[in-house]
């Protein structure tokens with residue numbers, strides 16, 4: 002696990018991509034690397050199609066651009082763990098998995114997917130019923146669910162902070178798909194975020210050099226991976242915005 006995380010926090014995007022592809026090969030998943038351009042940026046998304054022809058498909062995703070550990074090597078690692086567990090258990094769940102590139106560049110990777118692949122290719126637009134992503138994973142002992150959130154207004158000290166909730170979730174919401182973002186946080190931060198709309202101090206790490214591997218708890222990644230199964234089999238269909246503390250007992254991990 003340490004080795005996987007270290008590679009996923011590489012500064013080289015090609016190296017992070019190689020690690021994901023190696024893992025998928027190791028567990029014998031079919032996948033496709035799709036290269037695309039957005040303005041003068043070049044990216045590559047990695048797609049794992051549904052195992053069977055499905056009438057209803059849930060898209061599971063994590064973005065792999067950027068070298069941050071919590072954002073988002075942890076999210077990618079949790080999704081890879083989930084895939085491995087599915088392979089071992091051969092559970093027939095209808096989902097397609099995407100590792101998106103260029104999330105930090107106005108989510109160009111997921112926009113490319115939402116505007117091209119759902120129209121002519123991987124997934125019939127009509128079949129796509131729900132999106133779940135992991136973004137920010139490995140710190141803390143609680144999973145927070147952001148359903149269809151586009152924008153947050155949070156307290157930070159005596160001020161209000163407008164937090165545009167950008168990210169891959171937004172692109173799915175923009176094409177009318179209910180979207181759930183999963184993030185882990187320490188219980189106290191998760192609680193005051195939900196009850197009092199207080200900015201979680203953990204998020205100060207985002208996009209800084211302090212978002213390092215040493216902060217990541219492998220236990221939290223395993224637990225997140227374990228929570229994905231039930232969420233995928235019972236995907237949300239509602240488009241109402243809400244923030245929910247996911248009910249699971251992770252307390253031993255604090």
Ligand SMILES: [Zn+2]
Pocket residue numbers: 064072073104136137168
């Ligand atoms: Zn992120």
